[in-house]
Amino acid sequence: MGITVTTGTVLLYLFCxxxxxxxxxxFLATKRTYSVKFEGETFHSTPGSYGWYAIVCTLSPALLASFVAAVLQLTGLVEVPATALLAVILTLAAAGLWLGVLTVKPSLKARSLxxxxxxxxLFVASLVSIFTTIGIVLSVTFEAMxxxxxxxxxxxxxxxxxxPDEAVAGRDVQGVFGSIPLFAxxxxxxxxxxVVAVPIGLFSAICMSEYASPAFRKVAKPALEILAGIPTVVYGFFAAITVSxxxxxxxxxxxxxxxxxxxxSPGLVMGVMIIPLISSLSDDVISSVPNSLREGSLAMGAYRSESIKSVVLPAALPGIVSAFLLAVSRAVGETMIVVMAAGLRANLTWNPLEGMTTVTVRIVDAFTGDQAFDSPETLSAFGLGLVLLVVTLLLNILSLVVIRRFRQQYE
Known part of the structure; x- marks a missing residue:
């Protein structure tokens, strides 16, 4: 019998x-620090540090065995029985407990360990995000190839x-997978x-951080952030039934x-949806600008509006640009509103009153169709994803260049 990851197994493994x-x-390690055996001796660390040291000694061998068993199971090298694995894990944990408590003594630098x-x-946690990004890029790239x-x-x-409907078996697929209409x-x-979210979000952030009273801010900011909690399908209904x-x-x-x-219609509703994203982040950045800059500007005779325009906003610009970039990424990745209000037609036009579709919508459509996974239509989703990834990367690089140049000018 192989390892079966079920809720019952996890609960037994953890809580039992x-x-x-x-x-x-x-508790045994903490109690040992008060033992008569070490009376009169000064411990290097606090009792709590020795307690956490014992926990580390208990969990480390058990988690290592779990990891090794998972690797063996996934690679198909060894079929590890679940009952035997649980017995080994608990045995190693008990041995680690005994060893951890036994090694507690005044000279042990538990806190440092x-x-x-x-x-x-923390270092491993940072590497996880990096390797995850690399894995995403490689997986998309290989399939796009x-x-x-x-x-x-x-x-x-x-x-x-x-x-893509023309890309049938035995027919030339060149010329029917042009991505410009989708990116347009x-x-x-x-x-x-x-256009909708930037001015409203930025002006509301300035209002709440520079002009609003604490009582008004206490009510207005949570009310504005409620928009971020509304499901996108509700925005889609609103766009299709009311705005269109x-x-x-x-x-x-x-x-x-x-x-x-x-x-x-989806553009307007999507703008309303990302207003709290820009407003909340910009508000936090503007509020973090030191008051000494405001007071110095006012002491020089500048009006409050002039201080905001010439001192506060330039100081907060890097954070504001980051908020705008995050909002752009949120808008580019939105799917449900576009499906419900703009349709699926790939239309290359400058007229916003006509139906259009986006890259993410076509990616979802390619994976939810009845085509084979290795068909050109399904594989086109990876090509679109790769190009979208490159475009997003270029936008990030551009924003970093702008932020760096402005920081040099402001400093």
């Missing part, structure tokens, strides 16, 4: 095994026609969202023709 042993190890372990854990073996990368990047729709809807008809009627009033699935 390692957790009780860890609690016992902590525990703090050193914490530093190593399969797609580019079928479709010319230049035709994909510069093509103006996206029609992505940038169009994102630009509309940012309003856009159509407004266009007719001005003598224009608008589709019910247009790019303007």
């Amino acid at each position: 095994g390692l957790v009780p042993l860890s609690v016992v190890a902590y 525990v703090e050193g372990l914490i530093v190593k854990m 399969k797609f580019f073996d079928v479709v010319n990368i230049w035709d994909f990047v510069t093509g103006t026609t996206w029609n 729709g992505t940038f169009m809807i994102t630009a509309i969202a940012m 008809p309003l856009v159509v009627h407004a266009a007719e009033y001005f003598g224009l023709q608008a589709d019910y699935t247009n790019a303007l």
